[in-house]
Amino acid sequence: MTHNAGLAYLSSALLARGHDVRVLDMNNYGYADGEVAAYARAYQPDWVGASVKTALVSSAERTIREISRACPQARTIVGGPHIGVRAREYMKSQDVYEFGLTGEGEHALPDLVEGKSLSEIPCLLYYEDGEWKQNKTEFIFNLDDLPYPTYKTWDRIDRSGFPYLMVHSRGCPFYCTFCSVPKINGRKFRRRSPEGTIDELRHARREYVFRDFEFLDDNLTLDIDHAKEVCEALIQADLGVGWYANNGIRADRLDSELCVLMKRSGCKGVAIGVESADDDVLEAIKKGETVDQLWNGIRLLKEADIVVGGHFIVGLPGDTLEKVKKSIAFKDSVGLDFAYFNQLVPYPGTELGEWAMENTNILVDDVTDASHFGAKEQVFMETPEFPKEDREAVFKLLSTDYTDGRIEYSDFKDLYADRSGLNVLLIRSGRMDPYEHVKSLLPEGSTLDVLVSTGVRVDDSAVDKIIEYPTPGLMSLKGLGRLRKPLRATYDLVLYLNTFQNGMSFDNIVKIARHSGTKVYEYQSGGHMREVKSEGYKTTELYSKTKGSATARVSGEKKQSAPATPDTSSDQAMVVSGTKS
Numbered sequence: 001m002t003h004n005a006g007l008a009y010l011s012s013a014l015l016a017r018g019h020d021v022r023v024l025d026m027n028n029y030g031y032a033d034g035e036v037a038a039y040a041r042a043y044q045p046d047w048v049g050a051s052v053k054t055a056l057v058s059s060a061e062r063t064i065r066e067i068s069r070a071c072p073q074a075r076t077i078v079g080g081p082h083i084g085v086r087a088r089e090y091m092k093s094q095d096v097y098e099f100g101l102t103g104e105g106e107h108a109l110p111d112l113v114e115g116k117s118l119s120e121i122p123c124l125l126y127y128e129d130g131e132w133k134q135n136k137t138e139f140i141f142n143l144d145d146l147p148y149p150t151y152k153t154w155d156r157i158d159r160s161g162f163p164y165l166m167v168h169s170r171g172c173p174f175y176c177t178f179c180s181v182p183k184i185n186g187r188k189f190r191r192r193s194p195e196g197t198i199d200e201l202r203h204a205r206r207e208y209v210f211r212d213f214e215f216l217d218d219n220l221t222l223d224i225d226h227a228k229e230v231c232e233a234l235i236q237a238d239l240g241v242g243w244y245a246n247n248g249i250r251a252d253r254l255d256s257e258l259c260v261l262m263k264r265s266g267c268k269g270v271a272i273g274v275e276s277a278d279d280d281v282l283e284a285i286k287k288g289e290t291v292d293q294l295w296n297g298i299r300l301l302k303e304a305d306i307v308v309g310g311h312f313i314v315g316l317p318g319d320t321l322e323k324v325k326k327s328i329a330f331k332d333s334v335g336l337d338f339a340y341f342n343q344l345v346p347y348p349g350t351e352l353g354e355w356a357m358e359n360t361n362i363l364v365d366d367v368t369d370a371s372h373f374g375a376k377e378q379v380f381m382e383t384p385e386f387p388k389e390d391r392e393a394v395f396k397l398l399s400t401d402y403t404d405g406r407i408e409y410s411d412f413k414d415l416y417a418d419r420s421g422l423n424v425l426l427i428r429s430g431r432m433d434p435y436e437h438v439k440s441l442l443p444e445g446s447t448l449d450v451l452v453s454t455g456v457r458v459d460d461s462a463v464d465k466i467i468e469y470p471t472p473g474l475m476s477l478k479g480l481g482r483l484r485k486p487l488r489a490t491y492d493l494v495l496y497l498n499t500f501q502n503g504m505s506f507d508n509i510v511k512i513a514r515h516s517g518t519k520v521y522e523y524q525s526g527g528h529m530r531e532v533k534s535e536g537y538k539t540t541e542l543y544s545k546t547k548g549s550a551t552a553r554v555s556g557e558k559k560q561s562a563p564a565t566p567d568t569s570s571d572q573a574m575v576v577s578g579t580k581s
């Protein structure tokens with residue numbers, strides 16, 4: 001579960017100026033139809049704001065309309081990445097929000113709600129004299145002076161267990177053509193002091209319970225010397241917390257001393273933005289890195305014993321099936337612990353977005369739909385050199401890529417054929433719903449229940465029961481603890497749909513296997529399952545090439561009934577700013 005750190009920053013900025021704030025995080029917590037409006041009616045906000053990424057523009061609009069109907073007096077504002085990249089163009093196209101904000105809101109939002117003159121608020125978009133006006137973008141440079149982000153204002157949050165989010169720096173000077181970051185946060189790298197960072201962590205340790213924190217920086221190690229100072233400060237402070245940088249760091253912004261310091265300061269895992277293991281593709285996207293540099297950076301991290309993942313994009317300019325095969329081979333030969341292969345989403349406002357509109361054949365209605373991420377097996381664009389069939393072949397390649405503990409569907413079916421019926425729980429993670437096929441692999445008389453995160457709808461006759469995970473955020477560590485007992489008592493088998501080949505959530509599934517004592521298989525779409533071994537803890541071990549066994553232990557009797565399933569109309573976070581106290 002990753003919260004929206006921007007809303008935590010906006011909350012603390014508003015609180016510091018004496019306002020009351022509530023945050024409804026619709027990404028992570030399910031809200032039933034009408035619930036948001038009811039909340040707003042009870043709270044009676046003066047201002048309502050939405051934080052919007054391109055993929056979620058329409059769901060945010062629906063939510064804000066609903067609130068506006070419930071509280072017609074509330075004034076409305078929209079901010080977040082989409083406004084950073086589309087600004088006036090978006091504001092002109094909509095009739096939901098009165099104001100927009102293109103950049104950071106910590107100063108601008110309190111200024112606006114306090115009635116400062118509109119023309120004097122940097123980054124503000126407002127309608128005046130028959131047109132949308134846009135004030136100059138100004139970035140915040142004194143990041144150390146910002147109030148620390150707060151989650152106290154969040155509805156439904158459980159502050160006793162989530163990875164703390166740390167924004168140590170903002171901005172990136174690179175020119176990668178697919179990336180929205182330079183437009184959103186600017187090309188100037190703005191960083192905090194190591195002392196300020198340690199102080200925030202100390203504060204956070206008093207407020208929240210967490211074992212690890214996550215750096216959300218755009219380019220954490222851009223300034224290698226500064227990054228070393230941050231690591232040294234962490235070592236010195238000895239806070240007893242680990243950290244991750246899974247958003248992605250650059251392989252060419254590392255040296256061996258930094259990697260060793262990262263490890264000593266508690267680094268548990270990082271991801272590298274690889275994108276492609278083909279130099280021509282890297283050049284075409286202005287990545288400013290070569291395959292050799294990527295290789296070297298990853299090796300340095302591995303030598304320092306840091307778990308390393310890689311982010312890859314399939315379908316970049318010049319990409320072909322052969323080049324993707326090179327990327328897959330690269331991942332294996334360099335020893336990446338896990339890899340995320342995503343199809344290119346050409347976001348408007350990026351150079352690549354424009355390239356895609358002109359040079360590719362788009363096969364879907366909405367190319368920025370969030371569901372295109374991950375391994376949803378739908379090709380949504382093609383080029384002459386990388387046609388639809390070849391892109392489909394990539395899905396196949398990726399799904400059959402891992403061999404550890406692998407068991408073909410037919411062997412799996414044989415393994416359980418003599419059982420008189422199994423109670424099976426299927427954990428849905430990702431966007432694949434192959435319930436009928438799963439059921440066909442189980443012996444006669446089996447039941448198939450599906451565990452989903454709050455807000456996900458599953459409507460399939462092959463499913464016996466939908467169990468909505470009572471604590472939102474299926475993959476949260478705290479939640480897993482609660483899952484163990486019912487699992488042990490109720491199910492013979494657990495299947496996990498890992499359509500994203502997602503290392504982080506996979507780690508959590510390993511914990512389920514470990515603690516429940518129930519046999520767990522990962523269901524992959526390419527013709528096989530994979531046994532999740534409870535002794536494996538790190539993805540490093542699980543995705544290694546050692547052979548796993550595929551024998552099953554079957555036990556237990558079904559006893560459980562499902563909790564009620566709330567419904568959700570949107571998955572966009574929002575911030576509600578109320579009356580000045």
Ligand code: B12
Pocket residue numbers: 002003004005006007009010027048049050051052053054055056077078079080081082085101103104105106109167178179180181184185216218247347369370371372373571572573575
């Ligand atoms: C952490 C992160 C995530 C997390 C958490 C997302 C979340 N709920 O916020 C996870 C991993 C879940 C995630 C998912 C996705 N992400 Co993401 N993510 C990021 C990342 C790395 C950091 C965001 C962050 O916390 N920044 C720090 C805070 C302080 O800044 P901020 O969020 O921008 O907020 C400030 C301002 O924007 C503004 N602001 C924000 N909201 C509002 C609202 C109002 C009313 C106002 C006035 C101001 C305001 O004020 C805030 C304080 O200064 C960014 C990269 C980036 N630099 O933005 C990508 C990024 C935002 N993600 C991106 C994408 C594409 C996605 C996904 C759509 C991918 C997908 N299809 O699955 C999903 C969408 C999920 C969702 N439902 O929101 C793109 C967005 C591009 C775009 N044009 O929309 C980015 C920019 C990455 C990139 N390289 O292009 N993401």
Ligand code: SF4
Pocket residue numbers: 172173174175176179180181182218219250273
């Ligand atoms: S992908 Fe990374 S390095 Fe490239 S512009 Fe975006 S944040 Fe910077």
